[in-house]
Amino acid sequence: MGKNFLAENLPETTVCSPAEVRPFYDDFHGDLMEISMGPHHPSTHGVFRMDVTLDGEIVVKLKPVFGYLHRNHEKIAEGNSYFAAIPYTDRLDYLCSLTNNWAYVHAVEKLAGITVPERAEYLRIILGELGRLINHVCLVGFLLNDLGTSFTPLLYSLRERERMLDLVEELTGSRMMCNFFRFGGLRTDISADWLARLKGYLEGLFARYLDEQDALLTGNEILLARTQGVGVLSPELAVRAGITGPMLRASGVNYDIRKVDRYSIYERFNFGIPIGAHGDTYDRYMMRMLEMRESVKIILQAIRTVPAGEHINPNAKNRGLRPKAGESYARIEGPKGELGFYLISDGSAKPYRFRIRPPSLINLTVLEEICIGQTLADTVVILGGVDIVLGEVDR
């Protein structure tokens, strides 16, 4: 470093006019950083990737990247019989296969004009709401885990999920891949003993879990600070972007397909629909907590009033079903939103077109909008609040 850098030794041409002199941190401030989050990131709940552009710690752009778990479920189903597609639907949203089964058989029943006996409708509602409980328990646990509450709420939630899965396993033979619904009813009948044990569990340990969770976390200062005002979604945008399920209701839109369509026999039950006010992540968390209490109410009413009778329509054909040519779209209120199936029959034994309307995918339409302006750590929490399962997003 023998050179002399004193000002008087510099050649004249390097001297800048005052207008060109800019503070040195200007360029530094404008630098954006692009981060690829996922696909192997624990907070993405599977193999999902977000290309996040950051200004400091603030998100300015976010592009979701899909397809890492794509196995073209729709194409597989179009090459199989109607009946053979039921076990594949288990693998869509693998946390609540019971509701996936239900949505699919509901669409086929509409397509082929199959009726469902009264008892089977009651049992379907019990299982569908049990599926919702299993899903929401997972969501609450994983959301709090994403917040960094290192395992305690997650383990409490998974403990309850285990208890419910034990019941499901005893009934269906499988913990997650239930394959239990059939066209016109259910695979087997459900014993009074099983129903009594489900009732005992929901009134006892599960009710205690909900109270415990509320006492421990719902009013917790750190939870409030990390979720209130984070990822706010306006009701107008939510409707326009096709958001459904608890995420739509958290934004203050009163829309629940169980109440609107009154499919199955939901009009016979007395239950409420929780509605949020702010559309932020905290409201999304609260929707799930409140919905669980409503689902428990529905199950207990159904167990009390379930009539005797057939568990499946004896005239309904399952194997070798050939619906006459036509099409049908049917939807149910899944735990994550509107789960629909659109089937086109050409009169043969295989569906000509088999389409799934995936709530998880469509709820991600607005992910960029609700993440912009938040910190990188908040995107993890927002994604946890949206509630996605990649088996359904990518199909």
Next chain:
Amino acid sequence: MSLYDPESILSSIAAAFPEITAATLITNTGSSAQHSLLLDKKHAVAVAVFLRDDINLRLDYCSNVTGVDSLKAGYLEVVYHLYSIEKKSTKPVVLRLRTDGREGDTVQVPSLVPVWRSCELQEREIYDLFGVVFTGHPDLRRLLMWDAFEDYPMRKDYTSPEEK
């Protein structure tokens, strides 16, 4: 006849667009009897805006967008299922758009993303798996397959590389 029956929607479209035939009824012979309306491509966006904004109909929610390959008839279809969240409609209103053919410039339909934002990812999926080009889509890229992939796997005449 209810407000959301395809016949009554057809007549309200005809009343709003008197000088053109913007939609034709396609009957569904199946048990569900969900009939659909085939929209003329030229006027599809205007009709969609009318259906969304009409104070009686208010079809503000596009639930489901599906691609269908009609191999024998030689065209691709895009099917939209609409509901009204404001009016709490229970039956879907089904719209169809048809491409002129299955190759090259003929696989174009207008995008309805400017009308219903919920079509964004679903139209991208149809572009990806069926090869329908949506004119006016803000971000038309492949969704599920990788960018270098060339074929359209959901078409009925698709053969996988292993079968070739």
